[in-house]
Amino acid sequence: MEHAVREEQGNLIVSFQGDVDLEHSPKAREVLLGCVAKGQDVFVDLSEVSYIDSSGVASLVEAFQASKQKGTRFVLVAVNAAALRVLELARLDKVFTIHETLVEGIRGGT
Template sequence: MSFVLDRRDDVLMVDVEGQLVVTNRQDFKQAILDEVELGARTVVIDFTQSGYIDSSGLGALVSLSKRVRDAGGDVRLTGLNEDLRRLFELTRLDQLFPLYATRADALSAR
């Protein structure tokens, strides 16, 4: 997996390419937390180029969400394919994370 971070003021866009799994979750989480420490408050994670998140990846997202909320921000998810959206619904994580169809929708929810 690779990910690209793009921060504009207090908004951090994260493009995830590939799978978010046990082997890369820590680097992913730390990169975002570093930006939150520098002032990012709205974190939009785009999974358009990703098709799989394992349980450790979900755990990293939950932990990340708590840390971002503690800093006064929020995490929004976009670009989830049908399988990923169903995963978030089945695990009830759709109640923790706002899910948006597009990046524009996630950004306009400010």
């Protein structure tokens, strides 16, 4: 798994590439919680994620909860079909804010 963080219009854009699995999810968790801790809105780009397991999903859940406590936005964007199926399995597609593109995510509501 690789990741990148950049800032756009005061938002933090986190993108992951590759497998977010048992081996790599601790790093993903660290990156996500670190971004949320900065108090900015966070947009997580999952378009290049080839596989995400439930440890990766758990990291997303934890970061999402942390953002709610901070009163900031935590939005998933460009979720590919494989990742979406994993989220849907636990009905998390009803929990997360998900947008098809980053532009829509930044423009959209909570």
